[in-house]
Each structure stands twice: as C-alpha cells, then as structure tokens.
Amino acid sequence: MNNRKPVISMLAAAILAAACASTPVTTPTLDQARADFVSANNNPSVATYAPMEFKQASDALDQANQAAARRESLNDIDRLAYVAKQKIATAQEVAKAKAAEADIANASRERDQVRLEARTAEADRAKREAEAAQAQAQAAQAQAAQAQAQANAAQQQNAALAQRAAQLEALLVDLQAVKTERGYVVTIGDVLFATDKASLTPNGMSTLRKLADIMAQNPNRTVLVEGFTDSTGSSTYNQELSQRRANAVASALGQLGVPRDRIAMRAYGEAFPVAPNDSAGNRQLNRRVEIVLSNEGAQIPPRTAGR
Structure with missing residues (x-):
C-alpha cells in the first residue's frame, strides 16, 4: 500500500512527459497497459498479496512510458507495453490466487469454530427438540379444536345462507x-x-x-x-x-x-x-x-x- 503514491506519481510523470512532446506518442497496447495498471493499483489485494510482482509490472510500464517519451519506434513501444501488460496481469493473478488461499484458510478456521459451536449447541438442540415436540402436541390439540369450531361456524353460516336464500326466493316470488x-x-x-x-x-x-x-x-x-x-x-x-x-x-x-x-x-x-x-x-x-x-x-x- 505504501508504494502506491510513488507509483502513481511515476505514471503521471511519464504521461506528462509524453504529453509535453510536440506530438504525443502512444499505442493502443500502451494505453491498455496504463489502464490495467490503474485498475491493479486500485485493487487492495494486489498490494497485499503481490507487491513484488506489482513492482516488476510498474518497472516494465515505466520502461514503456520512457520509450514513448523518447518517441522511439512504435514497435519498440508496443513491445515494452506488451511486456508491462503481461506483468500487470501476472500481478493480478498472483494476488487473486493468494487471496483465494487466504479465504480458504479463513474458511478452515471458521469451520473449526462452527464445529465447536455445533458440539456446544447439540445438547441445547436436543432440549429444544423435546420442547418443540411438546409444543407441537399442544398445537395439534389447539388446531383440532379450531378445526371443529370452524366446521361448526361453517355449518351455521351455510344454514344462515340457505335460510337467507329461501327468504329471498319467497320475497321475489311474492x-x-x-x-x-x-x-x-x-x-x-x-x-x-x-x-x-x-x-x-x-x-x-x-x-x-x-x-x-x-x-x-x-x-x-x-x-x-x-x-x-x-x-x-x-x-x-x-x-x-x-x-x-x-x-x-x-x-x-x-x-x-x-x-x-x-x-x-x-x-x-x-x-x-x-x-x-x-x-x-x-x-x-x-x-x-x-x-x-x-x-x-x-x-x-x-x-x-x-x-
């Protein structure tokens, strides 16, 4: 993380030097390498897990920028930019791999903690299951009573509806x-x-x-x-x-x-x-x-x- 500001300053200086020339010299590959460099520099995993690889990528991009500032041939600039681009990609891949390894290690520690917590909770779970079984039995009794009450209410409602329909029919006939x-x-x-x-x-x-x-x-x-x-x-x-x-x-x-x-x-x-x-x-x-x-x-x- 501490190398970022000098690296950014170096990249800005190289770009500024190229911009000060009468006709700026660059290539699509160099532009892409610069964009990849900024993306890698903004990725905390790169600084954490691949500082050496990123330094090599920074040096390679610096060589390409200097070649551009000196207005060397486009082929030379492109070649150096390609090397820098590959080193940036390497730094990103190394960071990605090491970050994955760190995640695995963290997951292993978390798994051990989960196992410990699971063993501790096993007794509590058994107790809760017993309490839940008792609650289910009570709920089943309550549901049976509720179902009977609903059946009685539905019967009464149907009877009331039938009576109302009969009254309606009689009035309409009248x-x-x-x-x-x-x-x-x-x-x-x-x-x-x-x-x-x-x-x-x-x-x-x-x-x-x-x-x-x-x-x-x-x-x-x-x-x-x-x-x-x-x-x-x-x-x-x-x-x-x-x-x-x-x-x-x-x-x-x-x-x-x-x-x-x-x-x-x-x-x-x-x-x-x-x-x-x-x-x-x-x-x-x-x-x-x-x-x-x-x-x-x-x-x-x-x-x-x-x-």
Whole structure:
C-alpha cells in the first residue's frame, strides 16, 4: 500500500512527459497497459498479496512510458507495453490466487469454530427438540379444536345462507320478480301510482317495503330504478313523467332505509315498450317502473335494445 503514491506519481510523470512532446506518442497496447495498471493499483489485494510482482509490472510500464517519451519506434513501444501488460496481469493473478488461499484458510478456521459451536449447541438442540415436540402436541390439540369450531361456524353460516336464500326466493316470488341476465326485475305498474302522477299508492309502497327488506338482507346487491311511459302525449312530457316516477321510487327506497349509494336511476320515457301502444290495456303495461335487483356482488349491465 505504501508504494502506491510513488507509483502513481511515476505514471503521471511519464504521461506528462509524453504529453509535453510536440506530438504525443502512444499505442493502443500502451494505453491498455496504463489502464490495467490503474485498475491493479486500485485493487487492495494486489498490494497485499503481490507487491513484488506489482513492482516488476510498474518497472516494465515505466520502461514503456520512457520509450514513448523518447518517441522511439512504435514497435519498440508496443513491445515494452506488451511486456508491462503481461506483468500487470501476472500481478493480478498472483494476488487473486493468494487471496483465494487466504479465504480458504479463513474458511478452515471458521469451520473449526462452527464445529465447536455445533458440539456446544447439540445438547441445547436436543432440549429444544423435546420442547418443540411438546409444543407441537399442544398445537395439534389447539388446531383440532379450531378445526371443529370452524366446521361448526361453517355449518351455521351455510344454514344462515340457505335460510337467507329461501327468504329471498319467497320475497321475489311474492313480488313477481322475473330473473334476467341483468338480475331480478320487479315491475311497479301504472296502477301503483296515482293517475298520471308520480306519487305511489299504498300498494306501491307495500311493494317497495318488501324490496327494502331484500336489500337489507342482501348488502352485496344494488338496484337500478328505470322509468317508462306509453307513447301518448309529447315525448318531452313522457320523459319527465318517467323521470318523476323513477325519482319517486328511488326516494321511497331511500326513506325505507336503502343507502342511496346502492340505488341508481334511469328514465327512458316511451322507449323500450313491453307491448304495442295500440290499446288502453297495452299502453297501461308500458306505463311502469322497473326495479332491477343486481346479482350477488355484481354490477347491473346496461339495458340493450331487446330488454
């Protein structure tokens, strides 16, 4: 390590001397030798394990640098640079080999220490194994108890789910809900509203209470309220009436305890008729509000031309 500064100074002086000439003389081999020398000089293993070889490499590079400073022939400079390059490589290889030997020696000492520690720990390990076996037995008992508790809980949950499904099915049947790809569709017909108005009749509110009960028991479901009219009157009026009726249903559901973030609303006016508007009975069928109850944990798909 103490030889590094003089070596670097010598290399810098040689390079400076070459640079001071009118036309610097160098070769790719000399440039590479200089780079290899700097790399070796920066490697602590070289100074530690190959100081003599590195000194020889330094002397060889000094000869090449001096030849370059004297502007000798490129062949001579190249030859000397090649010799220096080889000596630098030798120093690096010697350092690498001796460092590996030192690592092996250190590993041997560490291995002996590990063996000693292993013998010392053998008794402790036996004790820990006995304690671990006892702990495993206790854990197995605890796991068995937990598994039984989970089985009981799962049985109770399945029973509750089955009961909830049966209640849902009964309510949907009572509401005359129709199962579709979008979900269950409950229709609030024209007779459940005041004539040509958006206010719900008592029977209409009774229907919504049943639907609110379903929503309370099924928190992973949402509803989409869709308003429709027949084609009688202007399209503007029909759109407004379908909007007001859809609003009335959505507001009633909110008042019955259904969170508003679970209620969406659309108004379609005279679009999407379910019957031709060619008779009073058919037109009454078209004056309706459809409430789409989503499938469990799913979003309600948008309405298509067919439905």
